[in-house]
Amino acid sequence: MELDDIRQAISSTDQQLLQLLAKRRELALAVADAKLSQNKPIRDQQREQELLVSLITQGKALGIDAQYVTRIYHVIIEDSVLQQQAKVQGQLNGVNGPSVRVAFLGGQGSYSYWATQKYFTRRAERIIELGCDSFNEIVQAVETGHADYALLPIENTSSGSINEVFDLLQHTRLSIVGELTHPIAHCLLGIAGAELSKVRQVCAHPQVIAQCSQYLLGLSNVKIDYCDSSSAAFTKVKALQDPTIIAIGGEEGGQLYGLEVLARDLANQKDNVSRFIVVARKPVVVAKAIPAKTTFIMYTGQQPGALVEALLVLKQHGISMAKLESRPIPGNPWEEMFYVDVFANLADYAMTRALEELNNITKFVKVLGCYPSEDIEPTQVIAG
Template structure:
């Protein structure tokens, strides 16, 4: 066959694959209904392992190696689990609907913009974007009713925790109702025809600068200009129309503003991933069939062993901790507030008892939210 003919067959095959993936997703949602009726957990890793082993064997006569089949179906299984969780949780708390108003950092093309659409595409037919210039503005949008939800970045595998967001959570009445992780691929983006050797100024958000610090150390005579968001950086480069000025951000976002990639893979760590939380005015109840996380803050005081005693309570009740973060308490020099993420449903007996005991030995404790966990670890097969 001629090359064009082969490409045409590939296009037809790709279309068939998309149609089959759509059909499989609809069947996965039907499974969610059946699991709900039978009171079964959304995820069954034993069944996933059996499925992967069967698919690996079925792929052998088709000349599809095990690694290829496993990687492909890890993605499909993850999507099925997240789709089922979103459907079940949406029905439980009435989140699914024709439209949601969501506040996030920056404008169209920012990392928070993509994370917002990634999360809410499973949960609403239409997303009304409310771009904001600061984390405080994002939270106020929800507190005042201007937005239904807010999406906030809270930590990154390269730069660590975003302290400003942790501090805001201490004072707001909003509750965490969801989470997601989103891969972050930083690129240098400039005007068409720009050369890296021409660069004299880089526009980027402070978190982006921190995540690409090693790349920036290799540059000389380059000024860094801090921006409110990646989309703000893209806009500045576009408006200044100067080939010596570039932005650092995501490729997809930069293309919206007509910028081209000059360099990629800039992050200090190869696997650069950000975790975002979703907050709302009302707390949610997480379905028992869905793995849940609970986040709370506590002040243990400064007596010897106070933090150890608090964490021992979690251990005694079989509660696994996902994160422990300390932040200074304003007005109390050298005293710390602890933020704790645990893998537990707030309505579980063990979690209820643990909080009761923590209330007795700590000076202050506040639950920030219980929400579905989107940590979908791939099922491994030998």
């Protein structure tokens, strides 16, 4: 076969694969309906493990190695679980519709933009995008009714917690209704003809600068220009048309602005992932078939052992903690408010009892939201 004929055959095969993936997704959504009618949990890891073992065996017979099959189906299974969860939640809370208004940081091409697309394409046919310049503006957009939801980055595996967002949660009336994690791949991006050796200015969001601090230390005589978002950095570099001025952001986002990659993998940690939360004016009810998280804040006071006593309440009720974060209380020097994420549904008896007890032994408890957990751990196949 000629090269063009081979490429045409590959394109035809890819089209067939896409059609089959779309059909599989439709079947996965039908499974969600069946599981609900039988009162079964959305995720069945024993079934997933059996499926993977069978597929690995079939793959070997076709000359496809086990690692290849496993990696592909981890992605497919994760997509199926998240699609099913979104459908169940939409039916339970009546939120899925033809369009949804979402406020997020920056404009097209920012990391928050891509995370918004990732989360809401499972829930609405059309996303009305409201790009904002600050976290406070994002929250206000939902509080005032200009947006239905807001998407906020809350922590990153490299730079840690985003304190400004935690502080906003303390005072807002909004509820956390969802979460997602999104891989972050930082690149240096410049106009055509830019050379790394001639760079004199780097434009990026402060969080991005923090996540790439070690790489940036290796650049000499370079000025750091802090921008409101990655998309704002892209816009500035494109507008200036100066090959010595570059941006840090995602490759896909930079391409929207006609920028080219000068360097990749800039983050301090190899696995650089950001966690985002979704907030809305009204809380949601999480279906029993879906793993849930609950987030609350509490003020224990400064007496010795107060925090330990509060955490023992969670242990006594068999509630696992996902995160504990402390933040200063404005106007109260040296006093801390604690943010707590737990793996529990607010409707569970154990969670209800735990909150009642915490209210009795702490000075203040406020539930920020109960929402579906999107921590989809890959199914492990036991080597045989």
